[in-house]
Amino acid sequence: MASSSEDDRKDDVYLSSGGEDIRRTFTDHLYCSLKDHQFDVFMYGDEYDDKLEESNGAIPEHLIQAIERSKVAVVVISRGYLESLWCLEELVKIMECRKTLGQLFFPIFYDVDPFDVRIQSGSFAQAFQKYEQKINEEKVHLWRKALREAALSLSDGLNLRKTDGHEGNFIRNVISQITGKLSIITSLEVPTNLVGIDSRVRDISKHLDVGGSNDIRTIGILGMCGLGKTTVAKAIFNKHHHNFDGASFLQNVREKKLIDLQEQLLSDILKAAYIGVSCIDEGTKEIEQRLGNRRVLVVIDDLDSVEQIDALDIKPDSFGLGSRIIMTSRNKHLLKILNVDKICPLPAMSEREALELLSWHAFRKNDPDEEYVELSRKAVGYCGGLPLALEVLGFYLRTKSTIEWETVLDKWNRSQPYREIHKRLEISYDGLTDDDVKAIFLDISCFFTGMNKDHVMTVLDGCQFYPEIGIRELQDQCLVTVDKEGNLMMHDLIQGMGREIVHAESPYNPGKRSRLWHNEDITDVLTKQSGTEDIEGLTLDMQESDECSFSSELFRNMQSLRLLKLNNIKLTGSYHNLSKELRWLCWHGFPLEVIPKDFDQPNLVAIDLSYSKLIRVWEDSDLLLEKLKLLNLSHSPNLAKTPDFSRLPNLEEVILNDCESLSEVHSSIGNLERLTLVNLEGCKNLKDLPLNFFNSKSIETLILNSRSRFENLAEGLGKSCQKTADGTPIRQILCLTWPVPSPDKGGGGGRQVVDSRHSMITSNPYENESRTKSR
Structure with a gap:
């Protein structure tokens, strides 16, 4: 039954066989049961009988080693236990390993009373008296002490006398308790250099x-x-x-x-x-x-x-x-x-933790080499506190020169991280519920990161993607977060993974991808006229000084285009060439003084023409935008008057802040039944609002400031803020840093409530980009 003395592995159980009275019965059954339960068990067998008699109790070295390498020592104490000096020597060594090595000890009391074992009375007293007459007193003292300690460990063992006497059930209970011990002592492997x-x-x-x-x-x-x-x-x-x-x-x-x-x-x-x-x-x-x-x-x-x-x-x-x-x-x-x-x-790693983790994988120490410090900080910035990316990148850069580091990091910055990272991250994308949720994820990763959640949901709802459900799932899957300002945020590597998925749709022909965001890809598609119906979204961002111009004819084949964002772009030709599927048009620096008559976009739900050259919004026509909910004409310095809002019957928010020339708001604004927010902050030439505006039952937020020059506003607000009999306002109008004149004194004061919802899809064309980078 003994395992090979040459075996260096760590056994699960060292089974001390007890006295001769039970070694071939109960102890043998216990040994077989342990083996059946897949334990590695060491127990000496019949071949040791002769050695046992010749040894005078001294156990050989390889048995001492077997005790030391075992995780659990199981000692069966029976009536005949003290008949074996070898058993007593084993017990001394086991109790020593219990203290010095933390070995688990499991005594089993077979038809003996643990109390008799502890006080060493009855047959135990007789056996020790016999040994004291023949053997060194100090050794007998060690035996007594070891046996007493074993009996005191009863809480960790089993007593047959406390059962119904059925040995089969007793052994099953023994196995159960041993498995309870052994199943918890194997630690899992973790990296040696854990950071954070x-x-x-x-x-x-x-x-x-x-x-x-x-x-x-x-x-x-x-x-x-x-x-x-x-x-x-x-x-x-x-x-x-x-x-x-x-x-x-x-x-x-x-x-x-x-x-x-x-x-x-x-x-x-x-x-x-x-x-x-x-x-x-x-x-x-x-x-x-x-x-x-x-x-x-x-x-x-x-x-x-x-x-x-x-x-x-x-x-x-x-x-x-x-x-x-x-x-x-x-x-x-x-x-x-x-x-x-x-x-x-689980939070992302701090910059300090990330730098240390990268250093362990790249330099095998806590800190980077001196000449690599700045490069390491740049690498940490690209990884965004994600341990997986830090480990992969650090290992890849190990032993590489500073020039090679710069090349790798430049490639990472221009394109996307390595496939090994993407493969892991794509698990979350692949597990999304359906194609609509995946489409929402790709739209956010390509176009909407850093933008107001409510406004993005309005656009996506116009695309019939059920964004309330989809964005909630993306949040639940930790693919998207919402910051305290209410903007959708995405980890840089998650965003990169989403964009890589789109890139993989057609690696060598960007005109066949569903979404385009790289200026180089887009200008290539436009100059080669290679746009196709596959394109659903496009954002082309040029500097104002570039004066970039394209023919609208180049968009003729993009008839699936839902999302279009242009910064400082001129389009020549008919606007009929633009897709009728457009839901979102964000055109910063719109170059015309008026939107032309051929601008026919019946499905638009959001228009953002911030920083435009508009003087008036559009020519007199029968143009009707029934689905439009968000209109942002902010920072248009030449805009003199608002459009006729009767053509926008479902408008919910209108943003006109910093339209310095604005002097007239069309009276139809008071007839909008769904309008909730109006931002007129910085419209310094606007002197009044239509009286029917104050009768609106839907307005929740009006944003003004001290630069406004209203003449009759106090009277209008006074009427709008009347209270019911129970003292509650008919509705709430929030004013941003605006001192309302007191009707009876004509002075300043009044309400000053800071409204946090006034950020439109984007009021500044570079605000969201800078926010994303800073984060």
């Missing part, structure tokens, strides 16, 4: 409260791909697993069959070779029946569906009191559905 992990482990451990509360607690670790969720979960597992009766780390559950996960969970905790499930329902039942009373730690890594949790039967009553369940996921909504007790969002 300790603080994250501490923060999450506070919510776990291991050893504090005896409730059953579930914790969700949330974060985008590549943020280090698995590494943090492993570190938490390694820190706490020894406090539980059993533990299981189910890694990459998204990639595995449910029935395999069930078997791994059962095997990790029970260590039972005979447990095998033939179907998911059977596995669920086994988990409920066999783990329901165990205090366990279970980590479910990369969770992405409710079915996985249902199959694993992960719910508060699945395990015993004091259990802790940790789930890592990219899906916030899923964690909410599962009703976890606490969701812990």
Whole structure:
């Protein structure tokens, strides 16, 4: 039964065989059962009998080594235990390893009373009296001490006398308790140079409260791909697993069959070779029946569906009191559905942490070499605190010269990060619900990052993409966030991944891609007249000094174009050439004094002509934009009057701030039933508003400032701010830094409420870009 003395591996169990009275019966059955449960077990057999008699109790060196390399020492104490000097010497060595090596010790009391063993009475007293007459007193003292310590460890062992006497059930219970010990002592492999992990482990451990509360607690670790969720979960597992009766780390559950996960969970905790499930329902039942009373730690890594949790039967009553369940996921909504007790969002690395992690992979030390410091900081900026990107880039740049670093970083900046990073990040994109959500993600990554969420949703709703559901899913999947100003934000590498997906649609012919944002690609498409119906969105951004001009004829074939953003571009020819599918037109620096009559865009929901040369909005015509909800004509210094709003019956927001020449607002503005926001800040030549404006039942926000020169505004506002009998305002009009004159005193004062919703799709053509870069 003994394993080879030459075997250097670490055994699971060293089984001290007990006295001759049970070595071939109970102890042999226990040995076989442990082997059946796939434990590596060391126990000397019959071939040692002669050596045992000749040794006078001294055990050979290779048995000492076998004790030292074992994870758990199991000692069977029976009536005949003291008949073997070898057993006593083993016990002394085992108790020594328990103290010095932290070895787990598991005493089994077979038909003896632990109390008799501890006080060494009865047959134990007689045996020691006999030994004291023949053997060195100091050695006998060590034996007594070791046996007393073993008996005091009863809480970690089993007593046959406390059972119904059925040895089969007793051995099954022994196996169960040993598996509970052994299933928790194997730590998971994590990188040797962990950066920033300790603080994250501490923060999450506070919510776990291991050893504090005896409730059953579930914790969700949330974060985008590549943020280090698995590494943090492993570190938490390694820190706490020894406090539980059993533990299981189910890694990459998204990639595995449910029935395999069930078997791994059962095997990790029970260590039972005979447990095998033939179907998911059977596995669920086994988990409920066999783990329901165990205090366990279970980590479910990369969770992405409710079915996985249902199959694993992960719910508060699945395990015993004091259990802790940790789930890592990219899906916030899923964690909410599962009703976890606490969701812990994993933060990106700070600049200091990112620099240290990059240095470990690039230079194998905490800090970069002196000549690489600035290049390393640039690399950290490109990676945006994402550990995956830092590790991949650092490893790739290892041993490369500074010139090679500059070349690689320049390529990274001009194009996209390496495929290895994208491949990992695309997992989130591939898992999105449907094509509409994927389209929303690509639109945001190519055009809308840094822009107001509500306005983007208006545009996407006009595209019939159901953005309320789609953007919520993107947020839940950690692909998109919303900053405190209400703008949609996206990690640079996530944005790069989205753009790379579009680029891959047609790597060598940009005219066949769905979205275009690189000036070089767009000018190539326009000059070669290679635009196709595949193009759904396009943004061409030129400096004002460039005076770039194209014929509208070049857009004739782009009849699927939904989103068009032009900065400082002139279009010659008929506007009939533009796609009738346009939902969003953002044209900063619009070059004409009036929108021409052939501007026929019945599906537009948002127009942004900031910084335009408009004097009036459009020629008198029958033009009707029924779907238009957002109109931004801000910073148009020559604009003298607003359009006739009756042609925009569903308008919700009109932005006219810093239109310095504006002197007239068309009276039809008061008839707009859905208008909620009007921004007239900085319109210093505007003296009054139509009286019917103040009768509007929909206006929520009016933005003005002290440069306004209104003459009759106080009277109008006075009427609009009348109160009902219960004292509540009929509606709320918010004013930005505007001193309202008092009707009775003619002085300043009044309300000054700062409104945070006045940012249109973009008031400054460079504001969003600079915000994105700064973040």
